[in-house]
Amino acid sequence: MPQPLRAPLVVEFPFTRSLGPVQSAFLTGLRERTVLGVRTADGRILVPPVEYDPVTADELRELAEVAATGTVTTWAWNPAPRRGQPLATPFAWVLVRLDGADTALLHALDAPGPGAVRTGLRVTVRWAAERTGSITDIACFEPYEGESDPYEGEPDPYERERVPYEHEHEPRPRTAGGHDGRFDDPVTGIVAPARLDYDYSPGRAQSRYLHALAERRTVGERCPSCRKVYVPPRGACPTCGVATAEQIEVGPRGTVTTYCVVNIKAKNLDIAVPYVYAHIALDGADLALHARIGGIPYDQVRMGLRVEPVWTASSRYPDHYRPSGEPDADYEVYKELL
């Protein structure tokens, strides 16, 4: 038995996002080398900012500027960066609490090795040279030797999260300011490219079908229970839920059961409009497959038309079907296949 086929499947699309007021201010701020958080009713400053309070569900709109320096609250070393990650060389994923903020931001830290990273490490933003209003306007973080930790003498920030609440009433050094988040020419939307890489296999049944197609034969499978012939085969009958194994050659001729006339050009298809897109029940098959009809003016195609495949050298599937010259099939013969 031939091996199941395999091929890469890349799913890739540039999605657009409307940002809403808070993310618009945050990303426009990054473009202007300003990090903004949002202030909650109880005075906490959340960075990155969110539109709605995670605790109370209140709408949050009061923006506050925080420092570009901060402290690593936890981290993980990434020894083998993948495509699209912030740095091409090994780096640490870090959660950074910027000075003045109450929550931590996820980003990359450029460090020579895991030995150079620790919780409590002081870091600063490395701004990207070209900034467009995107999280990547922060190219990454880097270790910061400048001014001392404003929390020095306090417990490790990670531990500090666990101290009793009373402690939180002591005024904390903040660089948080009352930036109103208004900028000239704000960023209101971004494009977020998404890409997924799959290693795709159609499985054994479809692979058998595709191997037969290469010999210009159409081979389906018959269900042992309901006796229906599936083309293309799926290896199982969707109605009975049993495996199918019996190979049945069908066609090559068939009957147009129904169709539509396509008048609008689809983006990735190089087919002149109008053309006929038809459901064709190949002789011996119990459900119709879909294909284009050619070799006949589009407005003369009809239900019941008898057709045969037209192969081209380059194509895995018949390029289209054309009239076979036989008389039309009677409606009663194919109406159950509609």
Add this chain to the structure above:
Amino acid sequence: MAEEPVAVVGIGQTRHRAARRDVSLAGLVREAALRALADAELTWADIDAVVIGKAPDFFEGVMMPELYLADALGAVGKPMLRVHTAGSVGGSTALVAADLIAARVHTTVLTLAFEKQSESNAMWGLSLPVPFQQPLLAGAGGFFAPHIRAYMRRTGAPDTIGALVAYKDRRNALRNPYAHLHEHGITLAKVQESPMLWDPIRYSETCPSSDGACAMILADRAGAARAPRPAAWVHGGAMRSEPTLFAGKDFVSPRAGKDCAAAVYRQARITDPRREIDVVEMYVPFSWYEPMWLENLGFAAEGEGWKLTESGVTELDGDLPVNPSGGVLSANPIGASGMIRFAEAALQVRGQAGEHQIDGARRALGHAYGGGSQFFAMWLVGSEPPTT
């Protein structure tokens, strides 16, 4: 122990539009949720659980958006569920929420569905370049148009019926302030003269692509008693599914749709839907699906659905108005479209449908379907509580 009766006590929708560039996904769902809370005169604290639905993640490219939307929907510290049944999802989402009340798991549930089609690419999301497979040659309209031709052949319906549906729904939408399309100069001739896209489907017989969200607050009997406005009561609800393609599938009138309707009528003790149901909000993305679903849902005998449309029975002033809101043909935020049908049915029996209110509507059917006619979800709501 009998099920707890389920009441719809709050409904909120966004004004559906081609693009809502002023809000994020979170801002969009928040708008509908706040309007539903206001309608019910409740706050976030009154909500026990959130049940949310949308079309496939690929549409907007946000994986598991329900996680990110928990803050906007006040779901922190509460159960939050996501339902996923393609285009029917708005309906099945509402039914999952209703079941949580009926089973007395919760007393007050927020259910919401949305789509931001301006930031999505439904066509791309539905036609991935799968290796070894032939590309779908014709898009969504090309998928459904051959089935419409099959319906016409099977029933002998004149080819004028589709335009009548579109003309009616677009006129109805003029009375619905939330509808996306408000075509003030619409005429039957304009529909009939619009470009033929996928013959037999014309441009004006297709749904638009919309940004929008719809939310409902469902409550138990005690919640309904406290509600400031009349409740809609759920008398029946069901979901059915079947494969997209199988030998013997009836694309014109899928078995899953018939079975789903039959289950709803059985629960609601309806024996003659045509007489006992006052108004229908059904999922009609292409005009011809109105007569097709009229038969599938048991409002007309097989082959007779188009006659109801042709004779004006489904008009706003007919004796079985279909889609007084303007329907999917006038607003289609895909994931929300099913819930909008359910919510519009509830608005009718609450007497809250405004300009498109059907006088005296006591029982209304909300209907949704999705995928390749493979998922069905329906509910029947009434102005009076179910008798046990």
